[in-house]
Amino acid sequence: MAEKTTSAIRNPASPPQEVIIFGSGVCAQKIARNLCGHGISACLASGADAPPLRGQGVGAQWLRGVELTACRGFAGNFELKLRQRETFLYRKAPAIVLAEDPHHAPAYAPYGLKPGSRVMSISQLEETRGDLPAADRPGGGTRVAFFCGWENDSHPAVARRMLAACLQLQQHSRTSTYFMTGNLKVAARGAEGLVEAAKRSGTIFLKFTRRFPTVQTLADGHFKIDCPDELTRAPFQLETDRIVVDETIGPHPRLEELARRLEIRQDGIGFAQSDNVRRLSNATNRRGIFTAGGSRGALSADEQMADADQVALNVLAFLKDLGADTLPGMEIHRGRCARCLTCHRLCPHKAIEIGPHMSVVSAACQRCGICMAGCPARAIHMEGVQIGAKIKNCIRKPTRSSGEKGDHLQVMVFGCARSTGQARALARLSGQPLPSGVRFVEVPCGGCISSRHLLTAFEAGARGVMLCTCHTDNCQSDTGNRVARRRAQATGDQLTAAGIEGDRLYVTSVAANMGTEFVAMINGFAERIRALDAC
Template sequence: MIEKILIFGSGPSAYHIAENLISDGSEIIIAAHGSMPDIPVALEKTEILNNADLIACRGAVGAFAFTFDQNGEMLTREAAYAVIAEECERHPDFDAYSLNPGERMITLSALKTLLTNTNNGNEPFLGINTIAFLTGLGKESNPVILEEIMDACLRLKSDHHLIRCYILTENLKVGGLGLEFKYRLTRKAGVVYIKFTHKYPEIRTVEDGCLITFTDEITGNVCRLTPDMIVVDERLTPSPYAKQLARVMELETDALGFIQADNVNRYIVATNRKGIVAAGPARMFQTPADHISDADNAALTIKSLKTRMKSPQPDNSALINNRCTQCLTCFRVCPFHAIQILASGKLIVVPWACERCGLCTAECPEHAITLEGCNADAVANIIQTNAVKNDAAFVPYLVAFCCERSAKQAAETATVMNMPLPSDLRIITVPCAGIIGLEYILSAFRSQADGVMVLTCHPGNCHSGRGNISAHDTAAQAAAFLQAIGFQKKRLKVRTLAANMGHEFATIANDFEKQISDLGPSGLKR
């Protein structure tokens, strides 16, 4: 049995995670894209792959195989789990301010280096009386950058008293531990802040430096600043290699390209592949304290997984039966990479990796995949059985397909809070709306339903990433189909809900009941 954990990264974050995992008794491998500088004592017994460029990733939680190109040689390492801890990259925003870098026009990182070098007897600030920091003008800044700027100013003020520091920004990002206090320290030290709301300063390069002209918003004065040095802030983005890792491992990324989708179901370090976690700057830019917190969370997540995998494997995951024609549809749609191709070509579901979303069962053209508790025929049967024969006044029979994590919870809240609900509402709970295939919707109508609701979580909130989107697509298809056969498509309603939306559930259901009451009994009703 493989027990090793592979760590991607060579920076502080990777170190911290390695330390955590070693202290927990795990055997680790570190795969550094470049080279791993200054190996700490704790890592001496650890295998470190330098210049390792990931080109393939196979397997699932408990048994991954990672293949690297190391200086032209192919190299494969097996590991039960992996942690991605690549550092992010810094991009100076010179372009945003139409400036060109130069000796006196530098990045925040460069300034930090200069400040460190001062210790060695250098005088990098000779002849510098005024420094202006440009941050978050046009593009928003963040507390990580602000803290670095404030620290630099405090350092400049304590070591080089005569240097005047001006911070030009839009929103002062003090939303972080201790930052308001630090802001006060910088003010005490004489740092001048100039905040802009709509109009930004005009920055021009002139003969012997730079001219900044602006209207001070508070005083209304037109001001001029001719700093001897300009420090430009930096954007923090994922490194190209981190993006490559995401691509090779088929991991979800966020809008900026960081590994890990912007999805609350991935809190804190989870990715869409069980057993692969993203921690620290690999998943978003953070403060150094957050990196440590992430490293701890990564170690905890893996420890927890290891504990769970010592118990018997789950017996309720999706199952592929012998109707399978190996078309690979399931392999393609599984958001969790839980479907593996065996050497024989046979497909299996890895129970540990399956999250029971049912996307595979909805997509499988051969109906070759079953998921316990999710069967369109059984569902149709329930709907049919519960249809009340009522010859008196028409009471619409409504069926609501509810995602277990969202709409079902909302329905429960509405019920327990005694909110009025339609009198004949049948809730069919599904593990993920992604399971709701065409046959679910159509068979509901065939089974006496006067109206059908498909209630999913909001886009961006689906545990399986795109189960909700898939349900919406299916419903749109069903609506088009119903319309084509001359059936009122208004009888099908698709809405999004979250677990904590009990009131909204009641409102949607009641509005729908009214709408169906107006339409009268369904034409498909027998």
């Protein structure tokens, strides 16, 4: 008698309702306020460097000066260990939000400057609220030069702040402003209007593209700026009393450690969200952990406020749906499992729990099947997904009516339902059926195809096998396409070792809108297989 499988699908019965929000800036506060307004307890957790909360009525607890030292558990039931000086705090949370402010670093070095009483960053200028000390220029008045994105473009959000501050100073009756820029991008909302308003108010805009000004500090602390003129080639000089430099924006220094502890993927810059076009704007690779505002690279104040509203809605929807899982179940067969931990290592969504028995946490699992294909003991089963049976089934049932000339199995195509499945449907709708002799096996993710599946297709008589995944950085399960390629590479090596041309196994990527290209790829591959057969 087959041993009973584990009751692997588990949902927390009554998750505690305190959402932990890392950060305490305006975005984090707004998320907390939104959640509290819907009756969800929230707790802000920020580093020691966090400024005091501004404004009233956030309604959430605030833990200041804490660091995350450990996180266990899964969506709906995270357990966090936090350290506040010498004390450890423990929190349970159904959901976590990363909402750290972005980190601003003044860009002195690119302009050959050092910070000083007359050289300041845009953040420092903003803190003065436009109230610069009077200059000691004969006749009064102050000249301020803004240095914005010379050789490296300034981020649009920073350029907008520079423009707004410049306009504010220019409107001060005794201040003259010079906006010295490289390739000024006015993509941020309202930036173009600020440029026009500043010009009308008297700001002088100077643009440099190939050669840039040099700055000399005079004995009295003022600056002489030698400017090349790219049009007339006649250099000119400016004297200013103050210089304001732009800033680079990047992830908050705490984010790297938070992402590591929470097992969240970061993008190439370090923001807490991988470069994945399929992912909802506030989602991460782990269900129940969200990212917002400066933590995901939304850097302007407008974007951060919009993000705060969006992530609060996402968290509310997530909490509402907890326990109402309608996706197919995943089971791990206790008797077969050898506790090799391969599934735990492979799961891109961190949904495999190591307990007395290995189990899949339903609330965290996204049904990609990567673990299933990687399990050496074939102990993992996804309800309703039996790829081996699908292969056999489509061999028995040709795509065209049995007996049609030329419809013997020639090429078997495996494709991810999210991309290739859509492309195939598109091709069908536009009257482009798959060519004769081709069988298509749709799977939840390219990563759920194992070497065994590929070899089974060859054993069944396929002369060529094609594996279609999503494009790079486009896999909803992050690693599914890369895992699929690795497995196909290993299978190709096995084929070659067995004296079969490795070219009979072809891996490619397909996007959902590539209906025509998908059919063309299959035709091209089938042609190559026919040529190999003819050799």
